[in-house]
Amino acid sequence: MPDAQRYGADLLVDTLNNNDIDLVFGIPGAKIDRLFERLEHPLAGQTSPRLVVVRHEQNAIFMAQAFARITGKPGAVIATSGPGVGNLATGLMTASAEGDPILAIGGQVPRKDLYRLTHQSTPSTEIFKPITNYSAEIQDPNNISEIVSNAIVAAKGGPKPGAAFVSMPQDVDDAPIDTQAIPAVHAPKMGAASLTDIDWLADQIKAAKLPVLLVGQRGSDDETTHALHELLEQTTLPVVETFQGAGVLSRELEKASFFGRIGLFRNQVGDRLLADSDLVITIGYDPIEYEPRNWNAEKNLRIVALDTAAAQIDNNFAPERQLIGNIADTMHALQSRIIGYELPNASLDTLASYKQELIEADEPNYTPAAPNLNHPLNIIKSLQAHVTDDMTVATDIGSHYIWMARHFKSYVPRHFLISNGMQTLGVGLPWAMAAAMVRPNAKAVSVSGDGGFYFSAQELSTAVELGLNTVSLVWNDNANYDMVKFQEEKKYEGQSAGVKFAPIDLVKFSESMGAKGLRVESPDQLDAVLDEAFATEGPVVVDIPVDYSHNYELAELVESEG
CATH class of the missing domain: 3.40.50.1220 (TPP-binding domain)
Structure with a gap:
């Protein structure tokens, strides 16, 4: 029986296999569909990385970023042409800024349409060149493995790891090939300084x-x-x-x-x-x-x-x-x-x-403004009591991240994940999901504000589908972008602008996604609610009303920053 015909998609996947990339996040589309077919339906004798289909390409990058930060291996993402590729920008920028190796594969129109005003034709390599370590488009199917291998080496980056982007035109994805994938190429290892x-x-x-x-x-x-x-x-x-x-x-x-x-x-x-x-x-x-x-x-x-x-x-x-x-x-x-x-x-x-x-700084020094509100330090103290060293805690961006970064104790590197290069909103839940995949024997925790949580909350359904053991703590300040709010109030004599948004019932939202939703009705319930959350199998979301009335003190010795 003759060997099955191999295509560009097969060569790309073989290159991923050779470089020990065993997990890929993404969303399919017509311009890149053969690659998804190979990932999800390998033929007899073929192997493919595990494919995790997500709800938004930005979250795919966030998950890949956490995978990379935790494992040290490149995180991999695949998106289709046009808007699919465009949705990668925030995540690629964040990964490059924060030193996380990412390989992103983007679909593209056929080569004959690259310079026409064609449906979803986008100069994607030019868009990503300033925010990646490497950005290239495959023009010859025989060069697929060569370009992807160089992208992986660039993502691992000798001096500074970061994102790499490869654009794959549809006809390259579909092209019959007989070229073999390049074996893994290991970057040179530096020795000690002088x-x-x-x-x-x-x-x-x-x-x-x-x-x-x-x-x-x-x-x-x-x-x-x-x-x-x-x-x-x-x-x-x-x-x-x-x-x-x-x-x-x-x-x-x-x-x-x-x-x-x-x-x-x-x-x-x-x-x-x-x-x-x-x-x-x-x-x-x-x-x-x-x-x-x-x-x-x-x-x-x-x-x-x-x-x-x-x-x-x-x-x-x-x-x-x-x-x-x-x-x-x-x-x-x-x-x-x-x-x-x-x-x-x-x-x-x-x-x-x-x-x-x-x-002394770890102890609360004021009484919350209302009986149902929880002091940030009390939330951290309760969380600390529920987290073991093998668990991963990923914090989103918002006022809570300042409290967490200053006061939450972590004793194992890359088990407390923070975005402080780009301060990118929405990373918390996707990062925790990736941690739950990579470290399946321990809970993964995300800490978000009610603003940042909804930047990526659609992935809660993905977490439910995958059966991930995640606990998402949402510090709820009644629908404000508070990190902006308190700095504006400090800067503009108590006034703020553009910081209110429509509230959503977190418990009902979580339940609609198939997750467990809990709410802390009063501070004396906090420990018991977290007991229940950490004892639950599968995704859990905890709504914690928080008192941010003293947040201006976080910046009391300096002028406000963005």
């Missing part, structure tokens, strides 16, 4: 009175986190996390080394500690996480950068030296060179004072 620079940094640490480590998103992978733990177990140094660096310190290291997180507003313990430091060592820090003009506003800090990518120099971020290379290898080399260093007693006293401030 040994001369490592020796120099060790001398600077030994001479410093209060060296502080600022750990960012590129310092939160498993290898780098392990190296950080080994260094801190030998030599005690204070650590400040960016929001996306959350979880780099273990429970065992928290007491001696954790001094909070910084991001958005310059009024945290970590901000003041950096200002007191005579040597700030950034580890995998990306300025998009929290601009240097905030934490180095006076432009007087001594900064040394450990990273995989050269720094973007600006008026507030000009490191004395940059130690570029594999961060974990660099820290291993540094570890042996600073044995015996101890913080001076005066610095230990300073750190003890800051530690007490951190502890």
Whole structure:
């Protein structure tokens, strides 16, 4: 019996298989349908990544982004031509900004129609070039594997991972081929930074009175986190996390080394500690996480950068030296060179004072404005009591994200997911869904506002269909975009504009999707309702009325930001 005819779609899927991409999110369409046929109906002897069909292409990217952040492997998305591809823009932008490797495949009109005003003809590679690491269109079916392989390498990105986009015209998808897929191509691995620079940094640490480590998103992978733990177990140094660096310190290291997180507003313990430091060592820090003009506003800090990518120099971020290379290898080399260093007693006293401030900041200091409302810190405290270290917590964007980023404790890297590069609304539920797929033995939690939740709430039906164990906490402030509201009120003498939207009954909405809906009717019910939510199999949504009347205090020491 002759071999079955192979097509462009087969070559693309074979390339995905060779690169260990085993999960693909997307929505089909006529211009890319053969690829979906191959994914969902492989012939005897063929294998294909698992296909997860979603309700919106933007959510497909969000799910792929969380998959990538958690696993370190590229997340994969497929969308059809025209508006399908257009809906990828927000997610691709977010993934590139936040260092998450994504491979997006977009359908396209046949090559003969590329430059005509044809139904769904779109210059998609030009649209995505500024916001991806790689953007190319396949013009020859024999080059499918070549272009996709290059896209995967670019997404993994030596210096900085991000999104890659490949446009696949319909006639390329349908083209008969006899070319074989290229085997996996592994990106070159960097070694440690210059040994001369490592020796120099060790001398600077030994001479410093209060060296502080600022750990960012590129310092939160498993290898780098392990190296950080080994260094801190030998030599005690204070650590400040960016929001996306959350979880780099273990429970065992928290007491001696954790001094909070910084991001958005310059009024945290970590901000003041950096200002007191005579040597700030950034580890995998990306300025998009929290601009240097905030934490180095006076432009007087001594900064040394450990990273995989050269720094973007600006008026507030000009490191004395940059130690570029594999961060974990660099820290291993540094570890042996600073044995015996101890913080001076005066610095230990300073750190003890800051530690007490951190502890006190976790306790509510006002009474909610109405009896049915829950203080943000009480919600976090109850959530903390229900979350184990193997669970994933994904926070959406809104006022709740500021409270969560500052006060929710996480002790395992990439188990507390935050969008602080783009602050993209709607990521919470899709990220939790991806976490539930990748980590099926543990609950996945999303924390959203009632505004952000509905940006992606249609995927609740997808979560129900897939039987995912997700718990979605919705901080309900009665239909306001509060993160904008409180900043506008601070800026415009108590006035706000464009922040109200129509309310929706969260419990009824959730039930209409087939999920369980719960509501906290009064603060004394909070723990019991969360007990029920975490004991339930399948998707659960919890409506939590929240008191945001003191949110202006979140930004009390700075001018409002966007």
